[in-house]
Amino acid sequence: MTEVLEEVRKGREIVSEIEKGPWPNFIREAKKTRYLVDLYGASLYLKRDLFTTGGYVSVPGVPTGILMRVTSRPDIGESANVVRVLIPSGNFMTSDMMDGFCDFADKYGVGMLHALSTGHNIEIPGIPKERVRDFAVEFRDAGFEMGSTGDAFRNVTNCVGAALCEYANLDTMQARDSFYDRFNDYAKYPTFPHKVKLKISGCPLDCARSTQKADLGIVGSWEGAPIVNEQMIKKLGSKKIDDIIQSCPTLAISASEEGIKIKGEDCIQCMGCLRKGEGAISPGKEKRFLIYVGGKLRGKKGPLTGKLLTRVNTMDEAMNLIGKIVEVFSDHAARKERMGDLIFRIGMKGFLDLMGMKAGAMNVKDLRTNIFYAVNEEDRKQIPERIVRGEPQ
Amino acid sequence: MTAIEGPPRPYSNFIPDYLKGSIGKWINHTVVRSGIIEHVDSEGRKVYSVKAGSTPNGRYSTETMRKISELARKYAGGSMRFTQALNMEFITKDLEDAQTLTNELNALGFPVGGWEGHIWNMTSCAGYFHCALAATDAPSILQSLANDLHDYFDKEELPSKLAISVSGCPSSCGGSFLTDISISGIHTEVPVVTDAAKTCDMQGTAFSCPVGAIQLKPLPDGSRTLEIRANLCIGCGLCLSACAGIIFQTPEKTDGHAIAIGGKASASRYGTTLGRIVVPFMPNEPPHYEKTVAVVRKIVETWKADAKKGERISDWIDRIGWEKFFMKTGLPFFQQSMEYLDLRGIMTIREGSGR
Ligand code: SF4
Ligand code: SF4
Ligand code: SF4
Ligand code: SF4
Numbered sequence: 001m002t003e004v005l006e007e008v009r010k011g012r013e014i015v016s017e018i019e020k021g022p023w024p025n026f027i028r029e030a031k032k033t034r035y036l037v038d039l040y041g042a043s044l045y046l047k048r049d050l051f052t053t054g055g056y057v058s059v060p061g062v063p064t065g066i067l068m069r070v071t072s073r074p075d076i077g078e079s080a081n082v083v084r085v086l087i088p089s090g091n092f093m094t095s096d097m098m099d100g101f102c103d104f105a106d107k108y109g110v111g112m113l114h115a116l117s118t119g120h121n122i123e124i125p126g127i128p129k130e131r132v133r134d135f136a137v138e139f140r141d142a143g144f145e146m147g148s149t150g151d152a153f154r155n156v157t158n159c160v161g162a163a164l165c166e167y168a169n170l171d172t173m174q175a176r177d178s179f180y181d182r183f184n185d186y187a188k189y190p191t192f193p194h195k196v197k198l199k200i201s202g203c204p205l206d207c208a209r210s211t212q213k214a215d216l217g218i219v220g221s222w223e224g225a226p227i228v229n230e231q232m233i234k235k236l237g238s239k240k241i242d243d244i245i246q247s248c249p250t251l252a253i254s255a256s257e258e259g260i261k262i263k264g265e266d267c268i269q270c271m272g273c274l275r276k277g278e279g280a281i282s283p284g285k286e287k288r289f290l291i292y293v294g295g296k297l298r299g300k301k302g303p304l305t306g307k308l309l310t311r312v313n314t315m316d317e318a319m320n321l322i323g324k325i326v327e328v329f330s331d332h333a334a335r336k337e338r339m340g341d342l343i344f345r346i347g348m349k350g351f352l353d354l355m356g357m358k359a360g361a362m363n364v365k366d367l368r369t370n371i372f373y374a375v376n377e378e379d380r381k382q383i384p385e386r387i388v389r390g391e392p393q
Numbered sequence: 394m395t396a397i398e399g400p401p402r403p404y405s406n407f408i409p410d411y412l413k414g415s416i417g418k419w420i421n422h423t424v425v426r427s428g429i430i431e432h433v434d435s436e437g438r439k440v441y442s443v444k445a446g447s448t449p450n451g452r453y454s455t456e457t458m459r460k461i462s463e464l465a466r467k468y469a470g471g472s473m474r475f476t477q478a479l480n481m482e483f484i485t486k487d488l489e490d491a492q493t494l495t496n497e498l499n500a501l502g503f504p505v506g507g508w509e510g511h512i513w514n515m516t517s518c519a520g521y522f523h524c525a526l527a528a529t530d531a532p533s534i535l536q537s538l539a540n541d542l543h544d545y546f547d548k549e550e551l552p553s554k555l556a557i558s559v560s561g562c563p564s565s566c567g568g569s570f571l572t573d574i575s576i577s578g579i580h581t582e583v584p585v586v587t588d589a590a591k592t593c594d595m596q597g598t599a600f601s602c603p604v605g606a607i608q609l610k611p612l613p614d615g616s617r618t619l620e621i622r623a624n625l626c627i628g629c630g631l632c633l634s635a636c637a638g639i640i641f642q643t644p645e646k647t648d649g650h651a652i653a654i655g656g657k658a659s660a661s662r663y664g665t666t667l668g669r670i671v672v673p674f675m676p677n678e679p680p681h682y683e684k685t686v687a688v689v690r691k692i693v694e695t696w697k698a699d700a701k702k703g704e705r706i707s708d709w710i711d712r713i714g715w716e717k718f719f720m721k722t723g724l725p726f727f728q729q730s731m732e733y734l735d736l737r738g739i740m741t742i743r744e745g746s747g748r
Contacts, residue, residue, distance in 0.1 A: 017680035018533050021540030023515075024448045024503055026522070026532050032454035043521040044530060044679045047645035049561075051525040054637030069523055082523070086400035088407040091475040097407070098462035098473075102455035111455045115447075116475045118518060118566050125523065145399065155400075159477055163404075163412065164432060164442070164484070166419035173404040180399035187399060207477045209658040211665045212571050279421025279433070295665075297565040305665045336600060336635075 008076060011041025018044075034110035035126065039077030050076070057081055057129060062136050063189050065146025069125070081132050082114075083139070085122040086147045089173035090160050093122075100142060108135045119197075120157045121148050150190030153183060153326075154197045161202035161220075167274060168202030169220030169283050175200050175315055182319060186326065193333040196326060197296070203283060205271050210292055211306040215339040216325060217292030218318050221311070222284035224264035225252070226273060232280035233259035244281070247272040289318040293325060293351070294340035304340040307348060308362050309355075328354045409470025411486045412440060427547050428505035429491050441491035443469075445481040445503040446546055449517045449535035449559075460501060468494040478514030478556065480507055506547025510554070510702075515539045515546075517559040518567035520578070526630055527561030529578030529650040529677050535559040535567075537682045538576075538689055545693070552700035552709075555693070556657075559650075563629055570668040571656045573706040574689055580628040581674065582647040586619045590638025595619055601635035603627070649674045652688060655707035666707045671718075673729035688724065695722045 015037060019027040030037050043050040052072040059066060065086075070079045085101065087093055093101075101122055105113050110126030117123050127135055139146065148155040156179050159165070161172030179198070180187065186196075199210035201219045210217025233241065241260060245253045252266035253273060262273070264284075274281045288311045295306030309325075312318050325339075332354055333342040343351045352359050375383075405413060415434040422432045430442040453461075461481065465473040468490045469483035476482050481503070485491045495505045507513050515538065518524065520531035538557060545551055559576040560567035569575035590598075598619060599607040606625035609617050619639070621632075632639050641647070652675065653668030671692075675685045692706075699721055700709040710718050719726045 014680045018536055021536065023536065023539035023543045024446055025536060026448040026450050026452045027536075028502075029448055029452055029454045029457060032456050035452075040522055044533065047648065047677050047679075049521050049525060049527040049644070051521070051523065051527075052637060053525045053634055070525065088401045089404040090408075092404060092407040092472055093474065094407050095462040095466040095471045095473075097401075098458060098465070102458050102462070105455050113453050113455060113458050115451050115453055115458065116479055117451065118479075118516065118568060120475070143401070145401070147399070157477070160474075162417040162419075163408065164419065164440075166421055166432075168417070168419075171417060177402040177404055180402060184399040206658050206665075209477065209571060212658045212667075213568070278423075282420065297568075297570060303565065303570045303667055305667060334600070336597065 005042070005076070007042040007045050008038045010045040011038060011043070013041075014044045015041040030112065033112040035112050036071070036077030036110075039071060039073060042073065042076055057132060059133050059136050062146065064149045064152055064187075066132060066136075067149055068129075079129070080110075080125070081127045081129060083124045083127060083132075083135065083146050084117070084119075084148050084155075085124065086145050086155060087116075087120075087122055089158060089176040090163060091116060091120055091157075092173075100144070104135070104139060104142075104144075119148060119155050121155050147187060151192045151194050152190040152196070153187040153192075154195050156180070156187075156198045156200065157208055158200040159202050159207035161200075165202060166279065167205060167271065167283060169222055169287050170202055170289070170315060172200045172202045172208070172220070175218070178315075179319065179322075183323070192326065192330055194336050194338050196329065196339065198322065203271060204269050204290075210295075212295050213297060214295050214306060215293065215329075216322060217290075217295065217306050218315075218322075219290040219292065220283075221269045221288045221290055223286040223288050224284050225262035225267050226284050227282045228258075228260060228262060229280045229282070230258045233277070236278060236280060240276070240278070244273050244276045247276050288313060289315060291318060291321055291325075294338075294343040296338050296340045304344065306340075307343070309352075310357065310360075311362070324355065407472055409440075409472050409484050409486070411438075411470060412484060414438065415440070424508055425488065425491070427509075427511055428507060429488075429495065430508060431488070439487075441485045441488055443483045443485060443491050443494050443498070443505055444476065444507050445483075445498045445505050446507060446515070446539075446543075447475075447479055447481055447503075449515065449539060450519060450522055450532040451479060451516070452522070452532075457501070464494060464497055464501075468497075476514075478507075479516050480514055504543065504547045510551045511549075512542060512546045512551070512555045512557065515542075515557045516567055518561050518565075520559075520561035524561060524566075526564060526634055527578055528563075528580045528630065528644065528648040529559075529561055529576075530679060531559040531561040531567050531576075531578065533679050534576060534650065534682050534685060537680070537686050541686050541690060542693065551693075551697055553703050553705045555706070557689075564631075569656075570653055571658060572668065573654060573656060574692065575653045575656055575668045576650050576685065576689075577653065578648065578650045579674065580630050580641055580644065580648055582628060582641055582643065583621060583623045583626045584628075584630070584632060584639045584641050586621060587638050587640060590619050590636055591616070593619070593636035593638050595636075598632055598636040598639070601631050603629060603631060607632060649676050650685070651675070652685070654692060655705075655710055657705055657707055669710075670730055671724060673727050691722055691724065 067082045114123035158172035162168040197214045198216040199208040199214040201208040250266045252263045291309045292306035297303045418434040517531035517535035520527045556572040557574045558568040558572040560569040562578045569577035610620040652672040653670045656668035
């Protein structure tokens with residue numbers, strides 16, 4: 001018997017400690033598979049990551065979806081590939097589909113599934129390089145598809161929306177489906193300067209985090225007052241009605257004969273009253289779709305939150321705008337520059353200019369405090385004129 | 394190959410049949426018990442969501458996955474989903490199925506919970522488990538936190554929603570900075586350029602550096618190599634993913650993790666907030682990371698005792714201010730929590746950090 005390396009032996013001790021405890025445990029899971037637990041244990045003992053960068057795998061006809069995982073200690077664990085699988089909208093999977101993924105993980109991988117990755121893909125780890133090609137052929141024959149790697153549209157994610165949530169202003173799952181009907185080429189072939197993530201939320205509560213982790217976000221909203229169901233609101237009683245009135249940050253809600261009255265022009269769609277309304281208050285009829293740009297965590301300028309670009313009235317307009325934005329991004333971003341970094345570099349005003357759009361109050365968190373600014377002759381003339389005319393934008 | 398284009402769709406093929414008639418008609422939801430939610434549509438139809446916690450980094454054996462898939466077949470219309478927060482969600486057509494399913498999930502070791510004033514989710518990135526860039530092992534840290542705090546997922550109440558995430562490095566794949574409590578691995582040394590860097594895309598590598606610390610240096614033989622200006626480097630590690638020839642030399646001594654609090658997502662007027670760093674460095678101490686767990690526990694308990702109902706951690710801090718936060722938690726304030734921005738608004742190194 002060969003002697004067990006010190007770092008492997010010590011690593012196993014650490015791993016058997018991590019295996020304990022009440023919460024669902026990834027080590028207990030990993031030990032039921034052929035995953036490289038010894039390599040992982042050794043990295044914990046050595047306090048250094050034993051996977052290393054580099055390595056590239058190319059499978060003809062599979063432009064995206066396969067990643068390489070290279071180990072710096074092949075004596076403890078071998079390098080292999082990970083396949084990233086695209087799953088249906090809303091991360092719904094049928095039992096048959098899950099069993100299918102398991103079959104592939106058993107046959108080609110190490111008997112482990114990553115469900116889900118933080119980008120909301122299923123990943124099948126541990127596929128040896130020489131078997132990736134066979135895997136891809138068989139996988140596609142079974143009706144599955146891989147993707148979401150490289151400088152393309154990464155997996156588009158969405159909140160559950162109209163399928164299960166009363167706050168939804170749109171069928172987010174349908175929206176993702178039609179995104180792929182239209183833009184699949186941009187998702188399949190890596191042609192952008194850097195990756196682009198799009199997330200779709202059904203309402204301003206933004207469960208999909210389109211304003212945080214996404215280069216592009218679409219958020220369903222409305223204009224004017226939320227809809228009040230008079231019968232239901234009265235049943236809530238005066239204490240709860242009072243609560244609802246108090247919950248409105250803009251004082252848009254007042255008590256009335258019918259229960260409550262909401263002043264539409266004062267509503268900022270904060271969702272406060274809907275959350276307190278126990279079903280009696282629902283989103284308004286006049287739908288709006290908020291387009292956010294430039295959120296991301298990684299990249300040159302550190303984490304940035306998405307900024308509101310504009311509001312449009314239909315999902316069609318929203319999709320057209322997405323197409324336009326990625327064109328501008330492709331034309332103007334430097335190589336490996338994320339959308340947020342581009343906007344950081346040229347400013348929101350610069351980005352709006354490239355889009356052929358005018359900045360409005362919705363585009364700013366706050367106004368400029370630095371008074372020094374090149375107000376030119378044209379401005380000196382038109383600013384007072386517009387004030388006199390009472391021209392809003 | 395029979396090429397299919399993009400993900401499987403339309404989605405209606407993959408959801409339980411009894412959901413189809415209610416899409417777009419939901420009017421309300423109520424919490425039956427922690428982790429079971431009743432949804433009602435305008436015609437009085439009801440379904441029940443059952444939400445279960447998942448493993449820290451979402452890794453499952455196929456053995457377990459097949460059991461989960463079987464539960465979905467038996468109780469949830471042959472389908473299940475993962476939520477935004479990466480919990481498992483099953484949708485049943487009656488409460489009895491929801492309750493039986495809950496028992497079966499519990500028997501498999503999966504707690505059912507995570508709604509309203511509870512921990513919603515705890516997620517980590519791959520860390521040492523599968524990624525080349527980790528400065529800390531995210532899944533084992535999260536496992537330690539989850540083992541310590543799990544009662545808040547399905548039993549004990551909190552003032553409001555709480556989400557926790559751990560990422561192995563500042564790339565934050567695990568979602569650090571987005572959650573109420575987030576831990577993120579950090580490197581604190583300057584990487585070195587090895588001979589292997591000669592085969593890298595040098596321009597691309599230089600460009601990958603956010604602070605312009607990487608220069609191309611001509612060598613006497615006419616070839617070129619890369620040079621890192623130590624006084625500029627912030628140790629972000631981005632150059633490592635651009636060039637395999639750049640490495641950190643002694644991560645076992647210098648790698649660690651930072652703790653940030655107060656992140657949350659919202660497109661409403663209050664907007665999205667990112668986590669703010671309260672503890673700039675903790676050492677990597679597997680298997681149980683006792684010190685890190687103690688800090689997180691302290692923050693959670695103080696927030697629980699002091700916050701008004703409905704206040705997320707960021708709302709609570711907005712109300713009481715940072716001075717009171719440090720006073721109430723007893724955590725020391727660190728000089729390194731101050732921001733160091735240069736004129737372009739880019740994070741720079743702290744003066745006197747010895748670089
Ligand atoms: S973002 Fe809004 S519509 Fe979507 S799941 Fe969350 S609350 Fe529901
Ligand atoms: S959504 Fe918000 S702003 Fe609009 S009426 Fe309700 S509480 Fe007021
Ligand atoms: S956060 Fe860092 S360590 Fe974690 S998966 Fe992303 S790149 Fe890897
Ligand atoms: S670690 Fe970051 S800051 Fe330092 S040289 Fe590499 S890319 Fe530049």
